[in-house]
Amino acid sequence: MGFSEDNLKGFILALLSSLFIGASFIIKKKGLRRAAAASGVRAGIGGFSYLLEPLWWLGMITMIIGEIANCVAYAFAPAVLVTPLGALSIIVSAVLAQFILNEKLQQLGILGCVMCIAGSVVIVIHAPQEHPITSVQEICSMATQPAFLLYVASVIVLVFILIFHFAPQCGHSNVLVFTGICSLMGSLSVMSVKALGTALKITFEGNNQLLYPETWFFVFIVATCVITQMNYLNKKVMLACTMNLTCCWHMA
Structure with a gap:
């Protein structure tokens, strides 16, 4: 792969995004612990006392910065390069949790981290050059291919099944439910963010794409995906925090 200047920009932005987003999880979890300890309401049961915790908001701001960097990275580099990073x-x-939250990283966790690094390196090395896109209509044309529409419909059906069937039954005891919702919606948000980022990049280059309804449609899709992901990501973090808080309360 010839590592172009745009790919390099996207690569650096994706790395910065990972740093901010990874740190945000730890900051938010620490904020959730403080809020639960102060209010006496266990995280994950449905309380909203964490909204009054400044540390939780600091984590949210850190995550937003990371997501913005991630969005801009998609405008410069192929999704196959940015997403694995x-x-x-x-x-x-994992590293910050060991030092800040005193959560020991086990051998399987270390193996998983090594596999993540190895996989990211392989994909970065072999990432293809991106086909140049000249308009948001071209993106929309690719997004309306039958195979892609079938994939989108399948994801939406699975998300609705998880939200309305599995979440009420076992969502507060099995973290895989909320993880599944976030991951499935993430697959759609990645592609919609890529489309929106490309449209904005073309606009800044002098060809205004904000005049076309397709651009605003992608804005709507991005907003819907991100809001849904943030909602269930908070639930997932609160559930994980609840599991860890049990021993903390006994120690207190």
């Missing part, structure tokens, strides 16, 4: 946020979280 997001896995590095897991490593950042």
Whole structure:
């Protein structure tokens, strides 16, 4: 692969995004712990006392900065290059959790971190050059291909099943439910963010794409995906925090 200047910009932005997002998980979790300890309401049960915790908001701001960097990275580099680098946020979280939250990283966790790094390196090395896109209509044309529409419909059906069937039954005891919702919606947000980022890049280059309804449609999709992901990501973090808080309360 010839590593172009745009690919390099996207690569650096994706790395910065992983650093901010990985740190945000730790900051938010520490804020959730403080809020639960102060209010006496266990995180994950449905309380909203964490909204009054400044540390939680600091984590949210850190995450927003990371997501903005991630969005801009998609405008410069192929999604196949940017998306795998997001896995590095897991490593950042794991390392910070060991030092800040006193959560010991086990051998399997270390193996997982090594596999994430190895996979990211392989994909970065072999990432293809991106086909140049000249308009948002071209993106929309690719997004309306039958195969892609079938994939989108399948994801939406699975998300609705998880939200309305599995979440009420076992969502507060099995973290995989909320993880599944976030991951499935993430697959759609990645592609919509890529489309929106490309449209904005073309606009800044002098060809205004904000005049076309397709651009605003992608804005709507991005907003819907991000809001849904943030909602269930908070639930997932609160559930994980609840599991860890049990021993903390006994110690107190």
